[in-house]
Amino acid sequence: MTQVFNFSSGPAVLPHEVLLQVQAEMLDWHGSGMSVMEMSHRGPEFGQILAEAEADLRTLMAIPDNYKVLFLQGGAHLQFAMLPLNFAPVGSTVDFVNTGHWSKVAIKEVSRYANVNIVASSEDKNFSYVPDESTWQRTPDAAFLHYCSNETIGGVEFNHIPQANGVPLICDMSSNILSRPVDVSQFGMIYAGAQKNMGPSGVAVSIVRSDLLGKARSDTPTMLNYKSYADNGSMYNTPPSFGIYVAGLVYKHVLQQGGVAAMEAKNIEKANVIYAAIDASNGFYHCPTALADRSRMNIPFTLADQQLDQAFLAGAEARHLLQLKGHRSVGGMRASIYNAMPLAGCQALADYMNEFAKMKG
Incomplete structure (x- = not known):
């Protein structure tokens, strides 16, 4: 599988x-x-x-x-x-x-x-x-x-x-x-x-x-x-x-897994991996949420060039990173990283984001 x-x-x-x-x-x-x-x-x-x-x-x-x-x-x-x-x-x-x-x-x-x-x-x-x-x-x-x-x-x-x-x-x-x-x-x-x-x-x-x-x-x-x-x-x-x-x-x-406190520690680590990819992209990616209020569960982000959205999603799907299209009311991308999303998934997404930015930026 x-x-x-x-x-x-x-x-x-x-x-x-x-x-x-x-x-x-x-x-x-x-x-x-x-x-x-x-x-x-x-x-x-x-x-x-x-x-x-x-x-x-x-x-x-x-x-x-x-x-x-x-x-x-x-x-x-x-x-x-x-x-x-x-x-x-x-x-x-x-x-x-x-x-x-x-x-x-x-x-x-x-x-x-x-x-x-x-x-x-x-x-x-x-x-x-x-x-x-x-x-x-x-x-x-x-x-x-x-x-x-x-x-x-x-x-x-x-x-x-x-x-x-x-x-x-x-x-x-x-x-x-x-x-x-x-x-x-x-x-x-x-x-x-x-x-x-x-x-x-x-x-x-x-x-x-x-x-x-x-x-x-x-x-x-x-x-x-x-x-x-x-x-x-x-x-x-x-x-x-x-x-x-x-x-x-x-x-x-x-x-x-150690209860809710242990899940919180994991969730902070997972979210930081993806937010770091956004913030280090020199504007290629953008998160619209105020820094102090960023969600650990749902991370929306946009590409500076919206014409690259479909290429980004296609590349993600080819790497088995699924369901990243943003909600129809706001567009862009969204990564939902609830408790069951492993750190490996967040790291795989961040690696792909970095790769895509270098290729298209």
């Missing part, structure tokens, strides 16, 4: 060891004679899988006991609607930090159900930075404050946790969860789609402080009420069982 380095923004690369284990267990999970895909979610086998996945995630993130860990379907997109229905009473205002595409998508959906106050926005510079917190215009009695900790398209990442100022702090952590330690106790809720750093598409995780549950609007659909999942151990209905199984294997893999 040809080895490739997959820089896709999501669904993204999974640890090779995890894929091999999935392959080995595909037809017979632990001697049960069943694939995880065909076993009852109410049976003891899947009960063990679910319990271990939750326990391992709690260990990795040091999740306090007064938080519920929920496994859901619908990705982060569905939760954009669930947030106001569960946490914002009719007529209330919610605060948002707008740092890019996913912030904007969430704002549009939340505004269907609540008043939205944009406390700060980086749209004035094409979403290339995190607005200084001292400039934020907050609502004193906001139902919650929301931010996206890592914008995959613009490559902008928060390097700190914002002050909540007495309101629940809610974070879309889809693209950098498990990539660095976070103090969960500072949040009212963290949510994330799994398909970037935790597993395959089709499963999402929500970590909700227990006191926020049970306050949903009376007309909230049962399947959009977080309490439905909390009261039933994530199994109000049939959960995304296979996705939870793979996510659980990823959690075990991260634990074996």
Whole structure:
């Protein structure tokens, strides 16, 4: 099999060891004679899988006991609607930090159900930075404050946790969860789609402080009420069982690698390799993101001569460096280097970038 380095923004690369284990267990999970895909979610086998996945995630993130860990379907997109229905009473205002595409998508959906106050926005510079917190215009009695900790398209990442100022702090952590330690106790809720750093598409995780549950609007659909999942151990209905199984294997893999702190050290090293290639290119490559807010997960860059884009991508693909085309809304290139991307992949990309710049520069 040809080895490739997959820089896709999501669904993204999974640890090779995890894929091999999935392959080995595909037809017979632990001697049960069943694939995880065909076993009852109410049976003891899947009960063990679910319990271990939750326990391992709690260990990795040091999740306090007064938080519920929920496994859901619908990705982060569905939760954009669930947030106001569960946490914002009719007529209330919610605060948002707008740092890019996913912030904007969430704002549009939340505004269907609540008043939205944009406390700060980086749209004035094409979403290339995190607005200084001292400039934020907050609502004193906001139902919650929301931010996206890592914008995959613009490559902008928060390097700190914002002050909540007495309101629940809610974070879309889809693209950098498990990539660095976070103090969960500072949040009212963290949510994330799994398909970037935790597993395959089709499963999402929500970590909700227990006191926020049970306050949903009376007309909230049962399947959009977080309490439905909390009261039933994530199994109000049939959960995304296979996705939870793979996510659980990823959690075990991260634990074996030394936990989240060890992943952070690796992620810093990986990102530095690619940023160094950009910064040393004498303008051949350009990263639009403010230096202090550069993402460790998603690295966008452009070529000074856009007419070379296709040649760059073709050369990369010939070297088995895949999925480097930038998002259609911004163009250029993007290297997504989540936890499962090995250092060797980042080095291979940097070597190719240096080679291409010398050849075409």
